[in-house]
Amino acid sequence: MSNNIPPTIIYIFGGSGDLAQRKLIPALFNLHLDGYLPERVAVIGIGRSELADTAFRTHLRKGVQAHSRRKEALKTHWNKFARNITYSRHDLGQDKAYKDMAAEIAALEKGWKEPANVIYYLSVAPNLAPVIVKKLHKAKLASDPKRHRMVFEKPFGHDLESARELNALLRTLFAEEQIYRIDHFLGKETVQNLLALRFANTLFEPVWNSNYIDYVQITASETVSVGNRGAYYESSGALRDMVQNHVLQMLCMIAMEAPISFAADEIRNKKLDVLQAVRRIEPGDVHQHAVRGQYGPGWLQGNKVPGYRQEKDVAPQSGVETFAALRLFVDTWRWKGVPFYVRTGKCLAEKETVITIQFKPAPDFAFPEEASHTWRPNRLTIAIAPTMDIRLRFQAKQPGPHMTLRPVDMRFDYAPDGDEDSQPEAYETLLEDVIEGNPTLFMRADQVEAAWKVIAPVMAVWASKPPVDFPNYAPGTWGPEDAEALIARDGFHWATLPES
Numbered sequence: 001m002s003n004n005i006p007p008t009i010i011y012i013f014g015g016s017g018d019l020a021q022r023k024l025i026p027a028l029f030n031l032h033l034d035g036y037l038p039e040r041v042a043v044i045g046i047g048r049s050e051l052a053d054t055a056f057r058t059h060l061r062k063g064v065q066a067h068s069r070r071k072e073a074l075k076t077h078w079n080k081f082a083r084n085i086t087y088s089r090h091d092l093g094q095d096k097a098y099k100d101m102a103a104e105i106a107a108l109e110k111g112w113k114e115p116a117n118v119i120y121y122l123s124v125a126p127n128l129a130p131v132i133v134k135k136l137h138k139a140k141l142a143s144d145p146k147r148h149r150m151v152f153e154k155p156f157g158h159d160l161e162s163a164r165e166l167n168a169l170l171r172t173l174f175a176e177e178q179i180y181r182i183d184h185f186l187g188k189e190t191v192q193n194l195l196a197l198r199f200a201n202t203l204f205e206p207v208w209n210s211n212y213i214d215y216v217q218i219t220a221s222e223t224v225s226v227g228n229r230g231a232y233y234e235s236s237g238a239l240r241d242m243v244q245n246h247v248l249q250m251l252c253m254i255a256m257e258a259p260i261s262f263a264a265d266e267i268r269n270k271k272l273d274v275l276q277a278v279r280r281i282e283p284g285d286v287h288q289h290a291v292r293g294q295y296g297p298g299w300l301q302g303n304k305v306p307g308y309r310q311e312k313d314v315a316p317q318s319g320v321e322t323f324a325a326l327r328l329f330v331d332t333w334r335w336k337g338v339p340f341y342v343r344t345g346k347c348l349a350e351k352e353t354v355i356t357i358q359f360k361p362a363p364d365f366a367f368p369e370e371a372s373h374t375w376r377p378n379r380l381t382i383a384i385a386p387t388m389d390i391r392l393r394f395q396a397k398q399p400g401p402h403m404t405l406r407p408v409d410m411r412f413d414y415a416p417d418g419d420e421d422s423q424p425e426a427y428e429t430l431l432e433d434v435i436e437g438n439p440t441l442f443m444r445a446d447q448v449e450a451a452w453k454v455i456a457p458v459m460a461v462w463a464s465k466p467p468v469d470f471p472n473y474a475p476g477t478w479g480p481e482d483a484e485a486l487i488a489r490d491g492f493h494w495a496t497l498p499e500s
């Protein structure tokens with residue numbers, strides 16, 4: 001608990017930005033409420049905007065008010081939390097910023113009479129990362145691997161080459177144990193629970209392979225549009241924004257072999273094996289394995305929404321995809337021949353992150369013919385967010401004189417009272433891990449590079465062939481028609497979360 005943690009300074013580079021206000025400070029506030037923050041802590045936001053400490057705190061308070069699951073605690077606990085927050089105006093491209101930080105750290109440590117752990121959270125555009133790390137190194141602000149940590153937001157690099165370059169740079173300047181590459185999906189309770197589901201039960205593991213599983217699907221759909229993130233999204237797109245990181249990480253959790261321990265590197269090794277086993281999509285085959293889409297103008301949940309090309313900072317003829325679907329294979333003994341269908345997109349019909357595992361039919365069906373009409377394959381549906389539950393569909397006898405069947409669900413609900421907000425948010429878990437120095441849920445350099453390799457051929461083909469049919473889906477739908485065709489060719493359909 002709090003008293004055992006050394007004094008800690010948390011620099012949020014990009015403290016005046018969106019992520020800090022919507023996610024980082026609300027998460028730190030919750031950690032404060034739960035007693036997980038060190039007793040002696042300083043949170044220092046850095047940005048170029050001119051902001052007094054009081055204005056900065058007010059801006060952050062609004063973020064908690066709007067985005068935190070614990071806003072009711074603001075009245076009683078905000079002041080005690082906020083007194084440890086300050087803001088410094090700096091250009092992180094200038095040496096002066098680091099000189100001032102060195103003086104600030106020394107003053108805090110003097111007051112605390114103890115060296116502090118220092119966390120540098122890079123909540124800034126990825127192209128600033130190389131400059132910042134070089135300057136931190138030059139100013140000797142991150143020289144102690146035990147006390148100095150750096151957190152990198154996604155995207156880590158823009159492609160395989162830039163990720164490799166950044167990793168190489170970091171290797172020359174720091175120890176790997178200092179580097180925390182965030183993928184916030186790994187902090188979600190329901191994603192971590194995949195390990196518990198798979199490896200703390202004997203029930204699933206014997207059937208968790210190509211002998212019994214027909215396919216795996218991962219859907220990470222969003223109803224939100226790109227909105228005011230057009231400037232970022234134009235250099236990203238759905239493949240980089242969601243598939244390279246979150247979606248592939250979930251795929252790893254489903255496909256990995258059993259770890260022999262929960263040591264950070266053991267889990268990371270097992271996940272890396274999966275990424276390295278994903279079959280490379282040959283450039284000539286991309287059209288058979290990948291579908292892209294972009295939303296046009298329309299209506300979503302009763303509101304009129306602009307098309308992607310009409311969003312702020314988006315080029316009028318933009319070819320950036322806001323939807324991506326892939327058909328992947330993991331070439332291991334366990335998964336030989338099992339398709340993994342993944343899809344993600346903005347402005348879709350529902351906000352749901354769901355993993356569906358469909359099992360093969362039993363080898364023989366001795367029931368009367370009419371029983372087959374209502375029979376459905378066994379299916380495990382793992383709802384990650386916002387619904388948080390696990391459902392196992394199996395067959396039961398329809399009550400009555402005949403041997404007819406009906407599919408029924410066994411359901412485990414993470415939040416039985418329907419209060420999903422009672423669960424810790426991903427950023428809480430991850431920030432707590434950084435504070436405590438536990439890298440298990442963070443990405444290692446080789447994992448990030450392996451994930452870029454998976455999508456590299458698709459990125460290359462899409463970049464070389466501008467789409468001719470964009471926009472090709474309407475808001476509020478499940479994406480372009482070609483996405484249905486991608487999976488229908490194999491005789492399957494996309495699964496959506498069944499009604500509760």
Ligand SMILES: NC(=O)C1=CN([C@@H]2O[C@H](COP(=O)(O)OP(=O)(O)OC[C@H]3O[C@@H](n4cnc5c(N)ncnc54)[C@H](OP(=O)(O)O)[C@@H]3O)[C@@H](O)[C@H]2O)C=CC1
Pocket residue numbers: 013014015016017018019020046047048049050090091092093122123124125126128153154155232
């Ligand atoms: N927002 C989100 O939902 C998510 C964001 N991310 C990642 O988090 C990171 C931050 O994103 P987000 O908060 O949305 O971005 P914003 O554009 O909202 O914020 C960027 C921040 O960087 C600061 N900044 C930019 N240049 C400098 C500089 N030279 N010196 C000092 N500060 C500078 C800005 O300060 P100022 O404006 O005061 O100059 C601002 O505080 C990005 O890597 C993004 O990809 C990842 C997942 C989700």
Ligand SMILES: O=C1O[C@H](COP(=O)(O)O)[C@@H](O)[C@H](O)[C@H]1O
Pocket residue numbers: 222241242353385
């Ligand atoms: O990293 C990102 O994730 C969000 C979706 O995260 P969720 O936890 O709200 O499901 C996505 O909207 C954003 O574009 C992407 O950068």
